Amino acid sequence: MWAKRRQPLQSKFSSVNDASGLWLAALAMLMVTVLSSAAFLAPQSALLYLALANLLLLVHGLLCRGNIGGILRYIVLQLGFTLLLYVVIHGGQQLHQGAWAVARLLLALLPGWWLTVVIKPQWIGEVLAKIMPVKWAFVVAASINLLPYMTSELRDIYQLQLLRGARIAPRQLLNPLNWYELAYCVIFPLFVQLLKLAQQTATAARSRHFGSHPQPTHWRDPRSHQ
The missing domain is CATH 1.10.287 (Helix Hairpins)
Structure with missing residues (x-):
């Protein structure tokens, strides 16, 4: 789950007009979709490069005053649950696989967290309205917000x-x-x-x-x- 968003992109790009903002939002959404999908589809050998890309997003999100505490608490709790289940099911012999599964989950969540921190909700809604029915776009944008x-x-x-x-x-x-x-x-x-x-x-x-x-x-x- 995502932490509280304090200031959107306007804190760093207050001079960006709506037309440029829509292009930024569209590119950011495309990038987030690719990165989040790669977190589950990429081979384990490529996760290091994916982690470096997510690290850049993390630093940028923190500079925009995003709060990562909620995701960290969720990942710690998820890690505990996952490792416990692996111990119960596999007897502790495949704990590393459980840790890798949680790592992939973290890499999938970070791009979405960054998107909610830096992109204005109205830009997200307007971009989505161009590629899907308006009502669906409203629901998705409202859910993100x-x-x-x-x-x-x-x-x-x-x-x-x-x-x-x-x-x-x-x-x-x-x-x-x-x-x-x-x-x-x-x-x-x-x-x-x-x-x-x-x-x-x-x-x-x-x-x-x-x-x-x-x-x-x-x-x-x-x-x-x-």
Whole structure:
């Protein structure tokens, strides 16, 4: 999952106009698609070069004040779960394969994190609207824009459930018997919150007559015209 996005690309490229921004967004989305796909499709011998490319994106994202903490916590938790499953299934003889699987997952997530940090959501939505139906583009762009909110909600729900005494602390999650409590106390409430948010977003879109025109307008940042 992605961490909270503090400032988009405008902090570094505030003078970029909308036309140039759309080209930047399109190229960035294409690059992210290629890098994320390569994380799963590339041979293990090529992962080092892929890691170097992701390192550049990581540095750039951090310079744009992106927060990588959420991804790191997720990867550590995923690594613990994966290694535990490999121990249970294979008896600890193939732990290195589990570690490589988690490494590929990290390499697949980093480009998407970088995209949400540096590219304006309205640019993403406008680019997607040129290659897919407008309603689909709206859903995808809204989902990307909500990733920081999802991360914040997940963190808040997790902390509240810990205070209530739920057995979901990192050490307690080493016991697979507590995974059900994690799903019941954290994942399910988050899912309910997202359903409510989706309904509110749909209501807001309908109230603005979204979908009534085949070529809707897009938000323009006033600062890009100054």
